[in-house]
Amino acid sequence: MASSMTSVDRVCAKLRTEGRRVTPQRRVIVEVLMDNGSHLTADQVLRRARRELPDLSPATVYNTLHELAALGVLQELDLGLGLEQRRYDVATEEHDHLVCLRCGRVEDVPRRNGLKGSLGEDHDFEVVDRRVIYLGYCPECSSKNQTVAGSRMASENVGA
Amino acid sequence: MASSMTSVDRVCAKLRTEGRRVTPQRRVIVEVLMDNGSHLTADQVLRRARRELPDLSPATVYNTLHELAALGVLQELDLGLGLEQRRYDVATEEHDHLVCLRCGRVEDVPRRNGLKGSLGEDHDFEVVDRRVIYLGYCPECSSKNQTVAGSRMASENVGA
DNA sequence: ATCCCTGCAAAGCCTTTGCAATGCA
DNA sequence: TGCATTGCAAAGGCTTTGCAGGGAT
Numbered sequence: 192m193a194s195s196m197t198s199v200d201r202v203c204a205k206l207r208t209e210g211r212r213v214t215p216q217r218r219v220i221v222e223v224l225m226d227n228g229s230h231l232t233a234d235q236v237l238r239r240a241r242r243e244l245p246d247l248s249p250a251t252v253y254n255t256l257h258e259l260a261a262l263g264v265l266q267e268l269d270l271g272l273g274l275e276q277r278r279y280d281v282a283t284e285e286h287d288h289l290v291c292l293r294c295g296r297v298e299d300v301p302r303r304n305g306l307k308g309s310l311g312e313d314h315d316f317e318v319v320d321r322r323v324i325y326l327g328y329c330p331e332c333s334s335k336n337q338t339v340a341g342s343r344m345a346s347e348n349v350g351a
Numbered sequence: 352m353a354s355s356m357t358s359v360d361r362v363c364a365k366l367r368t369e370g371r372r373v374t375p376q377r378r379v380i381v382e383v384l385m386d387n388g389s390h391l392t393a394d395q396v397l398r399r400a401r402r403e404l405p406d407l408s409p410a411t412v413y414n415t416l417h418e419l420a421a422l423g424v425l426q427e428l429d430l431g432l433g434l435e436q437r438r439y440d441v442a443t444e445e446h447d448h449l450v451c452l453r454c455g456r457v458e459d460v461p462r463r464n465g466l467k468g469s470l471g472e473d474h475d476f477e478v479v480d481r482r483v484i485y486l487g488y489c490p491e492c493s494s495k496n497q498t499v500a501g502s503r504m505a506s507e508n509v510g511a
Numbered sequence: 512a513t514c515c516c517t518g519c520a521a522a523g524c525c526t527t528t529g530c531a532a533t534g535c536a
Numbered sequence: 537t538g539c540a541t542t543g544c545a546a547a548g549g550c551t552t553t554g555c556a557g558g559g560a561t
Contacts, residue, residue, distance in 0.1 A: 212535050212540060233525080248543045253526065271431020271482055276525065289476045300474060314460060316449045318487040322431055327478040372515060372560050393551080408518045413551065436550065516559075523552070533542070 198225050202264050209262060219243045220255045224281060230268065230297040232276040270297070270324055287323035293332035300325070358385050362424050369422060379403045380415045384441060390428065390457040392436040430457070430484055447483035453492035460485070 202221045203213045211217075223239045224231065231239075237252045256279055259265040268278040270290055278297065289298040302323075327333075362381045363373045371377075383399045384391065391399075397412045416439055419425040428438040430450055438457065449458040462483075487493075 207536095210540090214535070214541065216542070246543075249525090250527075250544080251542060254541080267433070269429075269431040269433060271429040271484070273427070273429060273437075277433075289474065289478070291476070292479070298474075298476070314449065314458075315490040315493075316451070316458070316485065316487045317493040318449070318485045319452070320486040322482075322484040322486070324431070324482040325476065325478045326480040326482070327476045330475040333475075333477040367561095370515095374516065374560070376517070406518075409550090410519080410552080411517055414516080513561090514559105515561095517557085519555095521553085524550090525548105527548070528546085530544095531542100532544105533540105535540080536538095 202259070205262055205264065206258075211258065216240075216244060216247055216251050217255050219247070220252060221259070224259075224265065224279065229280045229299070230278045232278055234276065236279065268297075271322070272324070272326075287325065289325045289327065289329075291329040291332050292326055293328055293335070296329050298329070362419070365422055365424065366418075371418060376400075376404060376407055376411050377415050379407070380412060381419070384419075384425065384439065389440045389459070390438045392438055394436065396439065428457075431482070432484070432486075447485065449485045449487065449489075451489040451492050452486055453488055453495070456489050458489070 199218065199221050202225075203218060206213050206217065219240045220236060222243075223236050227235075227239060233249070233252055233256060236256065237247065237249055240247050240252065256265065256267075260267050260279070263282055266280045266282045268280045268288070270278070270288070272290065283299075285302045286299045287302055289300055290296070291298075359378065359381050362385075363378060366373050366377065379400045380396060382403075383396050387395075387399060393409070393412055393416060396416065397407065397409055400407050400412065416425065416427075420427050420439070423442055426440045426442045428440045428448070430438070430448070432450065443459075445462045446459045447462055449460055450456070451458075
C-alpha cells in the first residue's frame with residue numbers, strides 16, 4: 192500500500208516535470224494501473240477507474256494512457272492475435288509474453304538473450320527491438336484440455 | 352506463370368475437396384495472393400482483385416481470406432504494433448517477421464531454433480506456437496535515418 | 512434443384528477527434 | 537488568469553453480419 196502510493200506519486204511527479212497537469216482523473220487512472228496488475232485493456236482501466244470517478248470518459252482514459260506511454264511509464268501491448276484490444280503494461284525491464292489460448296491470460300517472461308535472439312546474421316535489417324509472444328495453455332487450461340480436447344479449436348483461432 | 356497457375360489450381364482443388372465452391376471471385380482472390388507477394392492487407396487484395404472483378408465486395412474478400420486461412424493455405428498476420436490492418440501471407444514453413452518502422456515493409460526471416468526459442472524452462476505454460484516480430488529499419492531506410500534522424504520518432508510510435 | 516456464395520448495406524468494435532466548458536497551476 | 541484537460545458526441549477505420557438474389561455443383 193505505502194509502496195503503491197509511492198509509485199503513484201512518482202508518476203504524478205513525472206507528469207508535472209513534463210509540464211503536464213495532475214488531475215483527479217489522471218491520478219485515479221494511475222492508481223488503477225499500479226494496483227490492478229498488468230495487461231489491462233483501456234476498457235478495464237475505464238471500468239475500474241469509474242468506481243472512483245463515475246463520469247470518467249473513455250477519451251480521457253485513452254488520452255492519459257497514451258501520455259503515460261509516451262513518458263515511458265507504460266508500454267502499449269498489442270498481442271497481435273487478431274482484433275483484440277490493446278493492453279497496458281507497467282513498464283519494467285524487457286520481457287516477452289505468454290498468452291493462454293483458452294482463457295486469455297497473459298503472463299510475463301523475462302528475456303534471456305539479447306535483441307537479436309534467434310535472428311540470423313544474414314539479413315540487412317537494422318534491428319532495434321522485437322516482440323515475442325508465446326502461445327499456449329496455462330497450467331489450469333492445459334489440464335482441462337487433456338480431457339476436453341479443446342486445444343485444436345482454440346489454436347485454429349490464432350493467426351500467424 | 353505456369354507455376355503460379357498450378358498453385359492456384361491446387362488451392363482451388365483444395366477448396367473443392369473441402370466441400371467449398373470455386374467461384375470466379377475466389378479464383379481471382381487466390382490469383383492475387385499467389386502473384387503479388389505476401390503480407391497483403393485485405394484492402395490490397397480487394398483493390399487488386401477488382402482489376403478483374405470490379406464489383407467484388409469486401410465481405411467476399413474477408414470471407415475468402417478467412418476460409419483460406421482455415422484451410423491452412425494462408426496465415427493471418429497481425430504485426431501487433433497498434434491498429435494496423437491484418438495481413439495475409441501465403442503459408443510456407445515457419446518463419447518470423449522483420450518490420451521496417453519507417454516504410455512499413457515486412458520481410459520474412461527463417462526461424463533458426465525450435466518453438467521454445469529464447470524461452471526458459473522455469474514456467475508452467477504449455478507452449479504450442481510463437482509469434483516473433485523484429486522491429487527495425489530496412490537497408491534503404493536505415494541509411495536515410497542516419498542523416499534524417501527520424502529513428503527516435505518512429506520507434507516511439509510502436510507499442511511494447 | 513440444392514443451398515452455398517455474393518453483394519449490398521448496416522451494424523459493431525475500439526479508438527480518435529472536435530469543441531465548449533471546466534479547473535489545475 | 538491562461539491554457540491544458542475534460543466530457544460529450546460524432547466520426548473513423550477495419551471487419552463482421554443479415555438478408556435476398558444468384559450461381560456452382
